[in-house]
Amino acid sequence: MKVKVGINGYGTIGKRVAYAVSKQDDMELIGVTKTKPDFEAYRAKELGIPVYAASEDFLPRFEKAGFEVAGTLNDLLEKVDVIVDATPGGMGAKNKALYEKAGVKAIFEGGEKASTAEVSFVAQANYEKALGKDYVRVVSCNTTGLTRTLSALQKYIDYVYAVMIRRAADPNDSRRGPVNAITPSVTVPSHHGPDVQTVIPINIETSAFVVPTTLMHVHSVMIELKKPITEKDVIEVFENTTRVLLFEKEKGFDSTAQLIEFARDLHREWNNLYEIAVWKESISVRGNRLFYIQAVHQESDVVPENVDAIRAMFELADKWESIKKTNRSLGILK
Ligand SMILES: NC(=O)C1=CN([C@@H]2O[C@H](COP(=O)(O)OP(=O)(O)OC[C@H]3O[C@@H](n4cnc5c(N)ncnc54)[C@H](O)[C@@H]3O)[C@@H](O)[C@H]2O)C=CC1
Numbered sequence: 001m002k003v004k005v006g007i008n009g010y011g012t013i014g015k016r017v018a019y020a021v022s023k024q025d026d027m028e029l030i031g032v033t034k035t036k037p038d039f040e041a042y043r044a045k046e047l048g049i050p051v052y053a054a055s056e057d058f059l060p061r062f063e064k065a066g067f068e069v070a071g072t073l074n075d076l077l078e079k080v081d082v083i084v085d086a087t088p089g090g091m092g093a094k095n096k097a098l099y100e101k102a103g104v105k106a107i108f109e110g111g112e113k114a115s116t117a118e119v120s121f122v123a124q125a126n127y128e129k130a131l132g133k134d135y136v137r138v139v140s141c142n143t144t145g146l147t148r149t150l151s152a153l154q155k156y157i158d159y160v161y162a163v164m165i166r167r168a169a170d171p172n173d174s175r176r177g178p179v180n181a182i183t184p185s186v187t188v189p190s191h192h193g194p195d196v197q198t199v200i201p202i203n204i205e206t207s208a209f210v211v212p213t214t215l216m217h218v219h220s221v222m223i224e225l226k227k228p229i230t231e232k233d234v235i236e237v238f239e240n241t242t243r244v245l246l247f248e249k250e251k252g253f254d255s256t257a258q259l260i261e262f263a264r265d266l267h268r269e270w271n272n273l274y275e276i277a278v279w280k281e282s283i284s285v286r287g288n289r290l291f292y293i294q295a296v297h298q299e300s301d302v303v304p305e306n307v308d309a310i311r312a313m314f315e316l317a318d319k320w321e322s323i324k325k326t327n328r329s330l331g332i333l334k
């Protein structure tokens with residue numbers, strides 16, 4: 001059986017999840033919704049993806065442009081087993097009633113509150129919790145990044161403090177720019193720590209800043225250790241952690257710019273870097289404190305999580321079978 005998947009909200013995350021779903025042999029991409037017939041809608045059509053109007057209200061825009069849609073969101077919901085809601089943050093909670101009415105399972109993204117879904121999800125940390133569930137939230141890019149590395153170190157953690165240096169906008173988002181400022185989240189701790197706690201039970205606080213860059217987020221992580229671990233051990237843990245890669249400044253990875261260039265050199269679609277990038281030299285143990293610095297490609301790290309969430313919701317595979325299958329299909333290095 002192939003799970004029939006629809007995508008509501010074909011933006012930064014939605015189009016990448018659509019691509020990833022189309023790469024799975026146990027899933028079928030049935031269609032995507034658009035609010036307007038822009039270049040992304042035309043490109044989807046060229047790729048053979050059925051395009052639906054996000055609601056009846058948007059139909060006149062498509063009619064005016066002579067863009068033939070396959071129907072509206074309600075028509076799409078009749079054809080799918082699961083809908084991935086990748087609409088702007090907060091909209092998913094409002095859409096949930098439509099999904100419930102249609103009897104369709106739904107995945108929500110990190111812009112939604114944890115209470116929107118039955119479980120907040122990062123595959124390698126809590127895949128089993130999503131088995132058979134109807135509503136799953138794939139947590140935000142930052143929460144996914146923190147959870148990937150912290151879950152690998154969980155047994156050593158007494159307390160975590162992390163500083164989140166967040167990109168101001170995605171590369172295609174000219175509405176939020178130009179920017180020339182650093183914006184602190186003045187509510188300390190920022191929402192990221194509590195959000196990690198929706199996935200793994202650790203003691204964590206975060207503070208956050210938005211800076212004028214579009215490429216990636218960077219996290220400076222400090223862990224107070226419950227039991228000793230050496231730098232060599234931490235390197236070994238990360239070497240053996242899926243969807244986490246070590247990068248060396250020594251080899252020219254000075255900044256997020258070279259990490260993105262690396263993804264380009266791999267000929268990754270949209271220069272996606274699905275893996276969390278940890279700077280190897282930044283891993284430092286001083287007394288009972290462990291420090292490291294990592295970067296998160298906000299546009300893509302949650303994409304494999306959406307695929308695994310679908311598998312868990314339909315109980316198509318166990319955790320490692322799903323993670324390995326997703327990794328292979330997207331060229332994730334380990
Ligand atoms: N961009 C990022 O860095 C990340 C975003 N997320 C989360 O993913 C979700 C989607 O974010 P993005 O893809 O960045 O947003 P986006 O703005 O790039 O895409 C949202 C898409 O939804 C469309 N849309 C607007 N109103 C709609 C409606 N009523 N019905 C259907 N579609 C509608 C927009 O036209 C756009 O194509 C949010 O919850 C966000 O917090 C999660 C991880 C990273």
Ligand SMILES: O=C(OP(=O)(O)O)[C@H](O)COP(=O)(O)O
Pocket residue numbers: 089110111140141142143166168192298
């Ligand atoms: O949705 C996101 O960014 P955005 O709300 O700035 O577009 C990213 O997932 C980052 O979100 P977070 O900083 O709340 O983890």
